[in-house]
Amino acid sequence: MKFFIDTANLKEIHQAAELGMVDGVTTNPSLMAREKGDWREIAASICREVKGPVNLEVISQDASGMITEAQDLIGFGPNVVVKIPMTMEGMKAVHTLRAMDIPTNVTLIFSPVQALIAAKAGANYVSPFVGRLDDVGHTGMDLVSQILSIYDNYGFETEVIVASIRSTSHVLESAMLGADIATIPFKVIRQLAGHPLTDKGLKSFLTDWDSMNKKK
Numbered sequence: 001m002k003f004f005i006d007t008a009n010l011k012e013i014h015q016a017a018e019l020g021m022v023d024g025v026t027t028n029p030s031l032m033a034r035e036k037g038d039w040r041e042i043a044a045s046i047c048r049e050v051k052g053p054v055n056l057e058v059i060s061q062d063a064s065g066m067i068t069e070a071q072d073l074i075g076f077g078p079n080v081v082v083k084i085p086m087t088m089e090g091m092k093a094v095h096t097l098r099a100m101d102i103p104t105n106v107t108l109i110f111s112p113v114q115a116l117i118a119a120k121a122g123a124n125y126v127s128p129f130v131g132r133l134d135d136v137g138h139t140g141m142d143l144v145s146q147i148l149s150i151y152d153n154y155g156f157e158t159e160v161i162v163a164s165i166r167s168t169s170h171v172l173e174s175a176m177l178g179a180d181i182a183t184i185p186f187k188v189i190r191q192l193a194g195h196p197l198t199d200k201g202l203k204s205f206l207t208d209w210d211s212m213n214k215k216k
Contacts, residue, residue, distance in 0.1 A: 001175045004053070004161065004183035008032045008042055012186040013049055019189070024052035026127070026163065026183040028083065028107070029059055040076075047077030055105050055125075057083035063092035070102050081125065083107045086114050091121040098122030105161065112146040119151065119158040127183070131164035140164070141173045148177060168192055 002023035005016045008031040016022045025046055032039045047054050054077065058069040066089070070082040081103045084090045094104045098121070105125035106118035110133060115126045128147060130140025147160055159180035165171060168191050174182040184192075 001179060002052075002181045003189070004055075004181055005189065006031070006163070006165070006183040006185050008035050008039075008046065009186070010042070010045055010049060013046060016186055016189055017049070021184075021189050022050060022052065024054065024081075024181070024183075025050050026055040026083075026105075026161070028057045043073075043076050047079060050079065052079060053081045053103070054079050055081045055083050057107065058085075058093075061087070061089060063089045063096070066090065066093035067096055070097055070104075071100075074102055081105050083127075084123075086110075086118065091117060094118065094121040094123050107163070109147075110143070112143060112150055115147040115158075115160075116150055119156040123158050125159045125161050125181070127161045127163040129164035130162055130170055131166040133164075134166070141170070141177065144174065144179055145177050148179065 003021050004024040004026050005013055005022050006026045007013060008027045013022060013025060032042060035042055043056055056073045058066045060066045060069050066084055073082050074080045083105045084094050086106050086108045094106060097104050103124040105127055106123040107127045109115050109126050109128040118126045128143045130144060133140035133143060144160060144162055151158060161181040161183050162174040162179045163183050165182055165184050165188055168188060171182050171184060171192060
């Protein structure tokens with residue numbers, strides 16, 4: 001499973017890359033708004049920093065506007081993937097962009113049929129938002145399982161990016177289900193390496209080492 005980092009923060013991207021945990025990046029307008037500076041400069045810097053796909057999102061609500069924005073966004077680098085919202089206008093844009101060989105990621109997926117029509121429209125990726133479904137009493141990972149089954153049934157090549165990840169459990173379940181990608185906040189990436197028994201074991205090893213050396 002590939003790991004994308006869900007952030008627009010260059011420091012977080014660099015730190016995660018040093019761990020070998022960045023196969024790509026996902027951003028959105030909210031993440032961009034948290035950063036200081038011009039978003040265009042931030043986007044360009046991310047595209048230079050990361051070799052894998054960098055997801056940049058449109059803000060237009062009509063297909064024509066989305067297509068125009070997409071053509072602008074791909075100017076930031078050859079690794080740009082354009083995030084398009086799951087709307088009927090969005091599907092028009094995805095269909096057109098597919099014919100233009102501009103890769104797309106359909107975002108804000110909350111049902112399996114949304115993922116189905118996104119794949120039929122030509123999306124390269126879809127992003128089911130598992131954490132937000134959990135927040136309203138659903139089980140977000142059930143959606144991922146349903147999408148993977150549908151895609152397997154019909155041979156769709158659209159990749160599934162598990163998004164809105166809130167915990168290490170979401171990452172584990174994504175891997176167990178066979179999702180293509182998990183896009184993970186940096187704080188969760190840091191948590192993946194942690195376990196209290198690891199900490200306890202390391203402390204014990206160091207204590208025993210110090211004790212052995214004191215006997216010399």
